[in-house]
Amino acid sequence: MKVSIITTCYNRVSTIRDAIESVLSQDYPDIEYIIVDGASTDGSVEVIRSMMNDLRWKASFKFVSEPDGGMYEAINKGIRMASGDIIGLVHSDDMLYDSGAISDLVGMFEKTGADFVYGDGIYVHANNIDKVVRYWKGGFFHRWKVRLGWLPLHPTCYIRRDVMLREGLYDESYRIAADTELLVRYLYKARLKVAYMKRLVIRMRMGGLSTDSEKRRQMWDEDIRLYKAHGFAARSTKLMKMMWKVPQFIRAFNMHSYPER
Numbered sequence: 001m002k003v004s005i006i007t008t009c010y011n012r013v014s015t016i017r018d019a020i021e022s023v024l025s026q027d028y029p030d031i032e033y034i035i036v037d038g039a040s041t042d043g044s045v046e047v048i049r050s051m052m053n054d055l056r057w058k059a060s061f062k063f064v065s066e067p068d069g070g071m072y073e074a075i076n077k078g079i080r081m082a083s084g085d086i087i088g089l090v091h092s093d094d095m096l097y098d099s100g101a102i103s104d105l106v107g108m109f110e111k112t113g114a115d116f117v118y119g120d121g122i123y124v125h126a127n128n129i130d131k132v133v134r135y136w137k138g139g140f141f142h143r144w145k146v147r148l149g150w151l152p153l154h155p156t157c158y159i160r161r162d163v164m165l166r167e168g169l170y171d172e173s174y175r176i177a178a179d180t181e182l183l184v185r186y187l188y189k190a191r192l193k194v195a196y197m198k199r200l201v202i203r204m205r206m207g208g209l210s211t212d213s214e215k216r217r218q219m220w221d222e223d224i225r226l227y228k229a230h231g232f233a234a235r236s237t238k239l240m241k242m243m244w245k246v247p248q249f250i251r252a253f254n255m256h257s258y259p260e261r
Contacts, residue, residue: 001106002030004084004161008074010038012092013047015205018129020051022095028102032084036074037065044092072170072178079161079169088158093207095129097121097200098261104199105158114195115163116186118152121202122252122259133206135251135259140196146188147232149241154179156201163192176215177222184230200261 005023009016023033035048045065052061062081068074079087086109090096108117118141123134138152167190170178186192220238227234 001086001109002032002084003028003086003088003102003106003158004032004034004078004082005088005090005102006034006036006075006078006082007090007092008036008038008071008078009040009044009048009092010071010074011040011042011044013040013043015093016044017047017051018095019090019092020048023090024051024054025099026096026102027099028106031102032060032062032082034062034078034081035064036068036078036081037063038074039065039067069172070175072172072174076169076172079164082161084161086158087161087164089155090202091155091204093126093205094155095203097203100261101199101201104197105201108195108197109158109160112195113193115192116157116159116194117197118158118194119156119197119199119201121153121156121200121204123204123206123248126205126207129203129205132252132259134245134248136245136248137251138196141187141194143188143191146184147237149237149239150244151180151183151187151241152196153202153204154183155204157183159186163190174222174226176219177226180223181226181229184226184232188230200259 007019023031037045037048048063052063068077075089105117108114118138120137122132122136125131125133136153138156167186171181172178174181187194223238223241224234227237
């Protein structure tokens with residue numbers, strides 16, 4: 001079972017090496033790694049090209065660097081380039097949690113026959129990846145939870161490629177909330193076979209599109225629009241979505257050591 005992992009990048013020279021290294025270190029042998037760069041000018045391209053020559057590579061590597069209209073256009077481009085059975089994302093600020101993450105995800109697909117598998121993840125401080133800020137436990141899937149604002153952590157979600165091609169890719173009219181829209185569409189509308197893997201999949205640095213305080217108003221507006229589009233009670237669903245996040249900070253605050261996988 002081939003896994004296509006997509007990383008999108010634009011001027012992330014300080015973090016892209018860690019993202020690539022986390023894929024490079026995976027013990028799963030059948031990985032196709034796709035990096036879609038938006039014509040970076042800060043040295044990111046040079047880092048990517050240097051790492052493509054790493055002799056440890058077991059994965060096949062696809063790389064493109066050209067201007068694009070933003071992250072979701074770049075992700076869609078990567079999906080169209082993909083040839084794997086399963087598709088997942090590792091953003092340029094993030095890292096797979098450990099070397100066995102992909103092997104365990106594939107094992108869950110094989111065990112359950114699922115269309116969509118998700119797990120747990122942590123947010124870490126942008127300048128100190130050992131400092132956990134949020135601990136996102138996905139919990140078991142129930143379709144009714146989606147209508148109450150629950151969603152799994154997006155970069156822990158791995159989805160069969162044929163499902164994505166059938167159900168549609170990211171809606172690029174959403175600049176920040178296209179991931180939320182896709183998850184609502186897949187988990188509520190499409191009625192996929194979904195499995196939860198109770199283990200950490202990803203480490204995410206705080207400060208991405210949806211965690212930037214300057215973008216929160218735009219995220220609010222886009223979430224309201226997408227919930228209305230799917231027939232949800234938009235404002236109450238958005239508020240409940242925010243409430244699901246409260247325990248994540250409590251878990252991080254109460255932690256006395258780095259979490260096991």
